[in-house]
Amino acid sequence: MTAIRKAAMNAYESILWPSMRDESWRYTDTRAIAATDFKSADPSTVIKADSLSPFLLDSDMPLMVFADGVYQPDLSTATSMPGVQIHRLADVIASNPERLEGRLASHADYQDDPACGLSTAMITDGVVVEIEAEATMETPLHIVFFNQGTTHPISTHPRVLIVANDRSTGTVIESHVGTSEQVILSTPVTELIAGDNVNLDHYRMVREGAATWHLGDVALHQGARTEVSSCVLAFDGPLIRTRMRGTLAGEDGNAILHGLAMGHEDRHIENLLRVNHMVPHCRSRESFKHILEDKSTAAFTGRIYVAEGAQKTDAVQTNRNLLLSNTSKATARPQLEIYADDVKCTHGATIGELDQEAMFYLQARGIPADAARSMLVQAFAGEILDDVAPESLRNQAQLLLRNRLPAAEHLAAME
Amino acid sequence: MLQITNLHASIDDTPILRGIDLTINDGEVHSLMGPNGSGKSTLAKVMAGDEAYEVTEGSIVLNGQDLLELDPHERAAAGLFMAFQYPVEIPGVTMKYFMRTAMNSVRKNRGQEELDAYEYLSVVKERAATVKLDLELLDRPVNGGFSGGEKKRAEIFQMAMLEPSACVLDETDSGLDIDALRIVAEGVNTMRSPDRSFLVITHYQRLLSYIVPDVVHVLVDGKIARTGGKELALELEEHGYSLIEKGNAVDA
Known part of the structure; x- marks a missing residue:
């Protein structure tokens, strides 16, 4: 653990917050973040059940709740169930750190990204879910990261690790929410590691407060005959940037990566997507949609990578932007990087207004x-x-x- | 009563309609025929409020209300319905949701109560039956993947749902085989009533064998060149538009 934190801190310190001349950060201005002196949240932070209720889903969904990254035992209802172990990351780090080896920080690349680097260097707490082989999660787990901040700027680094063993099934929903106007930096990193014949669905709902910068990562790694889906729904926050990385490492895998973002006022949305097809006969579907009002902006960069030998890859990537005002702006950069000769890869991007005939x-x-x-x-x-x-x-x-x-x-x- | 007076309209500064006068009394069916490019579809779109066209002169009055003063949705509420020549496909909006929203909006605007779910469904079933519209189409996106016949039947179904007082059918017969044509015509005929008027726009006479008009107008070069009874349609079928076009040229 210490080694990972140290390596991540070194990575972060060597990159820091890049300028917009950096290719990966061309569309997101980090000057305000770089200029802010963030502190960690007070470990005694608590929130009331009332603040949470607008963000909850089904009442019978097991919950794990964090406030500014601090675990809220009174509001959390999730416990391990047969075949599904649900733990606080801090507990696993303290008692069974070997269970995290080769898993935690193994797929979310912290070497080349300051947000992921900082997040990994600052790993303290979060959620670890392990679905045992053959097991099925009966109801989705809902993890809520509520950000409220305090009088000085704070940063929070929510961490989720989901391991789904062979022939297991499960659904995990994250909500990153808040109503406060305090300055907060949130760098959530979620890693999903699925074995063979797994069915795993992941959702991330983003409804951050008016001064919460959200720079997140979702990294998926999946085995053979496995279907993993991940969907990021970005509704609120001045800056919502998500890096999504999917790696298909077993044959006949299927990855479904979706995103929907709605921007208004002067908000900025960025989705950076990369799908790695490492082996033959895999399928991936990526669809990202942005709805932009007022002066909001969105940038999409999507790369489909097909490794040498990953024949019969079938990948379809789309990015559609709907501009509802003359002052909103969208950028789309679809990219293909293909080293196999028998593949079907398509990408399409559109930026348009509403259909006047309709x-x-x-x-x-x-x-x-x-x-x-x-x-x-x-x-x-x-x-x-x-x-x-x-x-x-x-x-x-x-x-x-x-x-x-x-x-x-x-x-x-x-x- | 629908009254069009000295209507002039243009698109991108090109005049298309050059002074149309047309009065349709309640309960009457008028047909508007004419060669391609004469302005038939433009008249339909101008009546419905398509912003692509600019009305430069004249008026369209329906039951005492000047339609040109109204937004397109207010015209629908005022009792105008235009069946599109090319109904628009709208992915992601189901027919059901669309129709219910349209019906609620129109009723609200007319000062009528919204229908509850049960009443709404029974009206849907009844009106769908008049054009033999498969109810399963209502779960599909608006006009999405509909055949030509299904699209036109869906237009007449919408017309029946919204209970207009003036119906404009823009080349509803185009692209229909004879069976579909007959179904659409029957649907229109069941809607004929003493307080509802129709303007049936068509290039060909064949639709008028099924929807028999009281009056036939011939539009040439943005003006009504001739008006007559239903026999005028048959005459045009036999001799073509060239006769009238020539006559018009001589008049000019």
Whole structure:
């Protein structure tokens, strides 16, 4: 553990916060972050159940709750269940650090990214989930990282490690939330390691406070005949940057990586995606959608990497940007890096406005312009939200979207 | 009553409609025929409020309300319905959600109560039956992957749902085989009533064998060049538009 922290700190100190001349940081300005003196959160931080309730999902979903990175035992209901071990990362570090070897910080690359470097150097607590071979998680685990901050800027480094052994099934949902206007830097890193014949679904909902910079990582590593999905839903926060890395290391694997982000005011969203096809006969589907209002901006960089010998790779990557104002801006950089000759890889990126013909058609049927616009935005987001399997999470996301749109009262109830 | 007076409209400064006068009394069915490019579809779109066209002169009054003063959705609430020649596909919005939102908006605007789920469903079933519309289509995206016939039947279904007082059918017959044409026509005929008027826009006479008009107008070069009874359609079928076009040229 000490060695990892040290290596990560060295990495962080050698990169620090890069300028926008750095290729990976061309679209995200970190000057304000670099200029801020962050402190760690007070270890006695507590939050009230009331503050948490707007962000909860099903009442029967087991919960792990952290406030500014500090574990909240009174609000956490999750306990290990048959076949599924759920622990605080701090406990595992203290009592069984060998269980983390070759797992923790093994897939989220901290060498070339300051946020991941800092996060890894500062590892203290978080959640470790291990689903045993053949086991099935009956209900999704919900991990809530609530950020409230204090009078001086703080940084928090939420960490999640999910290990799904062969032939296991499970779903984990993270919520990164807050309502405070205090300055906070959050650098959540989640690693998902799936063996063979696994079915693992991961969701990350981001609803940060007005001054919380969110620079996150999701790294997946999957074995043969395994399907892993990860979906990042970014609704609130002045800066939401997510690096998502998927590695298909076993044949006949399937990776589904989705993202939906909604920007307004002067918010900035960045998604950096990389999918590594290391072996033959794998499939990956990447779909990222950005809805931009006001002066918000979004940047997408997506790379499909196909290693030598990874024949019959089937990868489809799309990035669609819907600009709802003249002052919003989107950038898309789809990239392919292919070293095999028998593969099917496609990528597509679009930046556009609402379809005017569709707008007129809806209006001609009696629907006011603002409601018509809202319906088309819902439809745009629907392609991502319809695939969100946990119903309570899907409903929450649909409601967030709907409440952000004008003329919600004109829209018929969703059926 | 629908009254169009001296209507001029242009697109990108090119005049398309050059002074149309047309009055349709309640309960009447008028047909608007004419060669390609005469402005038939432009008239339909201008009536519905398509912003691509600029009205430079004239008025369109429906039951005392000047439609040109209204936004497209207010025109629908005021009782106008335009069946599109090319119904637009809208991925991600189901027919059901679309129709329910449209119906609620229109009813609200007309000062009527919203229908509850049960009432709504029974109206859907009844109106879908008049155009033999498969109810499963309602779970699909708006016009998404519909056949040509399904799209046009869905237009007439929407018309039946929104209970307009003036219906404009823009080349509803285009792309339909004879069976589909007959179903669409039957759907329209069941909607004929003393307080509802129709403007049936078509290039060909064949639709008018099924939806028999009271009055036939021929549009040439953005103006109504001739008006007559239903026999005018048959005459045009036999001789083509060239006769009238020539006549018009002589008049000019």
